[in-house]
Structure formats: structure tokens, C-alpha cells
Amino acid sequence: MTIDLYYTPGSAPCRLVLLVAAALDIQLNLKLTDLSAGEQFKPDFLKINPQHTVPTIVDGDFSLWESRAISRYLVNKYGAGSTLYPEDPIARAIVDQRLDFDLGTLYPRFGNLFYPQIFAGAPVDEALLKKLEEALVFFNTFLEGHKYAAGSNLTLADLSLVATVSTIDAVGFNLTPYPNVLKWFQLVKSTAPAYEETNGKGIEEFKNFITRLKAKSEL
Amino acid sequence: MDKTVVEKIQSANNAVARSKNSRMPVQPIKLYYLPPSPPCRAVMMTAKVLGLELDLVLTNIMEGQHMTPEYMKMNPQHTIPTMDDNGFILWESRAIMAYLVNAYGRDDSFYPKNPRQRAIVDQRLNFDIGTLFLRYVNLYVPVLFKGDEMEQENIDKMNEALGWLNTMLDGRAFVAGDNLTIADISIIVTITNLDVFGYDFSSYENVVNWFARAKKTLEPYGYNEIDRAGGEILNSFLKKQ
Numbered sequence: 001m002t003i004d005l006y007y008t009p010g011s012a013p014c015r016l017v018l019l020v021a022a023a024l025d026i027q028l029n030l031k032l033t034d035l036s037a038g039e040q041f042k043p044d045f046l047k048i049n050p051q052h053t054v055p056t057i058v059d060g061d062f063s064l065w066e067s068r069a070i071s072r073y074l075v076n077k078y079g080a081g082s083t084l085y086p087e088d089p090i091a092r093a094i095v096d097q098r099l100d101f102d103l104g105t106l107y108p109r110f111g112n113l114f115y116p117q118i119f120a121g122a123p124v125d126e127a128l129l130k131k132l133e134e135a136l137v138f139f140n141t142f143l144e145g146h147k148y149a150a151g152s153n154l155t156l157a158d159l160s161l162v163a164t165v166s167t168i169d170a171v172g173f174n175l176t177p178y179p180n181v182l183k184w185f186q187l188v189k190s191t192a193p194a195y196e197e198t199n200g201k202g203i204e205e206f207k208n209f210i211t212r213l214k215a216k217s218e219l
Numbered sequence: 220m221d222k223t224v225v226e227k228i229q230s231a232n233n234a235v236a237r238s239k240n241s242r243m244p245v246q247p248i249k250l251y252y253l254p255p256s257p258p259c260r261a262v263m264m265t266a267k268v269l270g271l272e273l274d275l276v277l278t279n280i281m282e283g284q285h286m287t288p289e290y291m292k293m294n295p296q297h298t299i300p301t302m303d304d305n306g307f308i309l310w311e312s313r314a315i316m317a318y319l320v321n322a323y324g325r326d327d328s329f330y331p332k333n334p335r336q337r338a339i340v341d342q343r344l345n346f347d348i349g350t351l352f353l354r355y356v357n358l359y360v361p362v363l364f365k366g367d368e369m370e371q372e373n374i375d376k377m378n379e380a381l382g383w384l385n386t387m388l389d390g391r392a393f394v395a396g397d398n399l400t401i402a403d404i405s406i407i408v409t410i411t412n413l414d415v416f417g418y419d420f421s422s423y424e425n426v427v428n429w430f431a432r433a434k435k436t437l438e439p440y441g442y443n444e445i446d447r448a449g450g451e452i453l454n455s456f457l458k459k460q
Contacts, residue, residue: 096314
């Protein structure tokens with residue numbers, strides 16, 4: 001059984017799906033999707049995902065997008081016995097809240113600050129910078145007294161948040177004001193299954209992408 | 220971890236374990252809320268749909284009641300809605316809604332256990348927080364709270380999201396399938412706001428039909444008193460500008 005993953009190298013939400021698949025020993029059939037060439041707008045792709053985003057998976061006749069919905073699906077369907085997404089309602093709820101924090105607060109605040117700089121050469125927006133710093137303070141506080149993002153075990157919350165935090169780190173953002181986050185980041189790097197081959201490699205691809213963009217805008 | 224926190228979690232775990240037979244919380248669940256807040260409205264309707272009594276705690280964020288030391292100790296992110304289920308604290312409306320069904324749903328119809336059906340609900344919920352509701356906020360918050368004009372770029376983004384919602388509704392009675400789920404409840408609060416503000420989404424036929432159907436389905440569960448009324452409060456801010 002292989003699942004098709006439409007992805008673009010370096011993309012944080014795509015890296016999350018790679019991390020989850022590796023943790024669950026799921027074989028992915030990787031389908032490179034060149035966003036700059038508009039491949040996501042091809043009729044065949046729109047049929048499986050009308051919102052034309054990556055990552056998108058196709059599992060038999062079932063297609064799904066949104067990285068954190070894909071992550072939950074992979075555990076719910078194929079992760080019997082996995083502790084990545086606990087069945088207990090309370091434990092699961094904490095993972096869900098952390099995932100929504102990542103999707104709704106941390107990752108967008110990073111994107112809002114950083115992507116205008118890299119795609120449009122915009123200067124650093126101080127107000128947006130403060131918003132990102134605030135989000136990192138929130139995350140630092142969530143981690144107080146906990147080993148992992150949602151408790152004492154590695155969960156989908158850690159995998160999602162590490163895809164985001166590793167991206168923040170990759171652009172040179174200083175994480176030392178957030179000691180819990182720094183400690184957690186080192187822990188997840190060393191305990192998330194196949195971290196180097198999945199997220200580690202993806203971060204290098206992300207850095208290459210940023211370097212190429214910077215070179216273009218400096219011409 | 221603080222001993223009292225550990226005790227609270229243990230007592231909450233016991234509460235859920237004991238109540239699994241009766242599927243009811245030991246004490247009514249506390250909800251820190253404000254009536255116009257869309258995510259609060261979604262949680263309140265979900266509780267009604269599940270037959271759960273809420274102990275509503277008015278938290279006026281416009282007067283900083285979410286920034287007190289007590290509130291921030293409970294929720295360091297100081298947002299509403301925040302839930303306190305017999306010591307178990309949770310925020311993020313969609314996490315709360317999923318928790319209420321997972322913990323207390325008599326059946327799984329509002330958040331199906333089948334992985335593929337659940338995945339569609341999860342994708343719709345993520346679409347809501349990350350795209351639909353976000354674009355509504357970007358479009359209307361400057362108008363509601365600063366008296367700015369609507370920006371065309373934000374209107375275009377809102378319409379794009381409505382178009383995607385319209386497509387997701389193709390061949391479906393509700394956003395994630397044949398039955399009402401928490402995805403519908405989460406999404407309807409945004410559409411109610413648009414409707415109350417007079418935003419024209421008439422060209423999105425599936426959305427228009429779904430909105431009528433979902434409103435009707437939620438009427439016995441406080442649609443008018445909770446969602447519509449909350450939207451009207453926000454609308455009064457708009458009119459003041």
C-alpha cells in the first residue's frame with residue numbers, strides 16, 4: 001500500500017506529512033509539484049484538490065489536503081497502537097489545541113513576517129515581529145514542566161511544531177530567548193523517527209530555495 | 220508540574236471516566252465567553268447539540284478581563300473561548316468542539332470515528348481556521364473596530380475562500396457529508412456574520428442552500444439566540460462607524 005503525496009521540496013506542511021509517514025512506516029509515492037510552474041492548477045490536480053495546495057495525498061480513491069488533517073488521518077487509519085495521536089479525549093484535545101495553535105497562530109505569524117521579506121523584498125515589520133515573538137513566548141510557556149509539546153510523549157503536536165520551528169530557525173531567527181523551545185527542539189530532532197531524512201533534508205531544500213530567491217532579488 | 224495541576228487533571232480524568240456511563244460531566248462545564256465572539260458561539264451551539272449544560276462565564280475582552288493574572292494562569296494565551304471541564308482547561312474553539320463530541324457524544328455523528336469521514340471534517344475545520352475564518356477576520360476586523368473601508372484585495376480573498384467552500388459542498392448536504400458535523404457549526408458562525416453584515420454571497424449557490432439548511436438544523440440548538448444574536452451585536456459595531 002502506497003499513498004501518493006503531492007509535495008514541494010522544503011515546504012513546512014509537506015515536511016510534517018513526511019515526518020508522520022516515517023513515524024508510522026507508511027510508504028509514500030512522492031509526486032513533485034512545481035508550484036512556480038503552476039502545476040497545481042492542472043485539471044487533474046484540481047480534481048483531487050480544488051483548493052490547489054500542497055501537501056495533498058491520494059490514498060486509493062480518497063484524496064485529502066491540509067497537512068494536519070492528513071496527519072490525523074494517517075494515525076487514525078494506519079497508526080493502530082501509535083501514541084502519536086492519543087485516543088483518550090483529554091490527551092487528544094491537548095494535541096488538537098497545539099495543532100490549532102500551530103496552524104492558526106505560530107506558523108501564520110512567521111509567514112506574515114518572513115514571506116513578504118523573501119518574496120517581495122519588504123523590510124522587517126516591527127509589529128509583525130512582535131507578534132511572532134509573542135507566539136514563541138506562548139509556546140515557551142506551554143512547554144513549562146513538559147518534555148513534549150502536548151505532554152510526556154512525542155505526538156503529532158511535536159511533529160507539526162517542529163516543522164514550523166525548524167523553519168523559523170532556518171531563516172536565522174534567534175531562539176535563545178525561548179529556552180524551553182530550544183531544549184524541546186533539540187529533543188524532537190533526536191527522537192522524531194527519521195528526522196534527518198525527512199525534516200532535516202527538507203530544511204536544507206528550504207534554505208536552498210530561500211538562497212535562490214534572495215539571489216534573484218539582489219540582481 | 221504543579222501538584223494542584225496534576226490533581227486537577229486526575230480529577231478531570233476521573234470525571235470523564237465516571238461520566239462515560241452517563242456521558243455527562245460531573246459539574247457543568249465552565250465556558251469563558253463573550254456573546255458576539257464567533258468561536259464562542261460555535262462552542263455554545265455544539266454544547267446544545269450534545270445536550271451539555273454550560274456554566275457561562277462572561278469574559279469581556281474589550282475590558283481586558285482576559286488579561287488578569289488569574290485568567291492568564293488558566294490560559295497563558297489569554298483567548299476566548301476557554302473551557303474548564305471539572306479542572307481540565309482547554310482553549311481553541313475547534314479543539315473544544317472535537318473534545319466535547321469525543322468525550323460526551325452519545326454517538327459519533329457530529330464527529331464520525333470512521334477515519335475517512337473524520338478526515339474530511341478535520342480538513343474542513345483546518346480550512347475554516349486557516350483560510351475561511353482568517354480571511355473574514357482580515358476583511359472585517361479593520362472595518363468593525365477601526366472604521367476602515369473594506370479593501371478590494373481582502374474582498375477578493377474572501378470570495379476566493381467562499382468559492383472553495385462552494386466547491387467542497389458539491390453533492391453534499393452538509394460541509395463534510397450527509398449529516399451535520401462540528402465542521403458545519405464551526406463554519407456557520409462566519410457565514411452568519413457575513414449574512415448579518417449584508418455581504419453578498421448570493422452567487423455561491425451551494426453555500427446559500429447549505430446556509431439555509433444548516434440554520435434550520437441548528438434552530439432547536441440556539442441558532443437564533445446564540446449565533447444570530449451574536450452576529451447582530453457585531454453588526455451594531457459596524458453601524459456605529
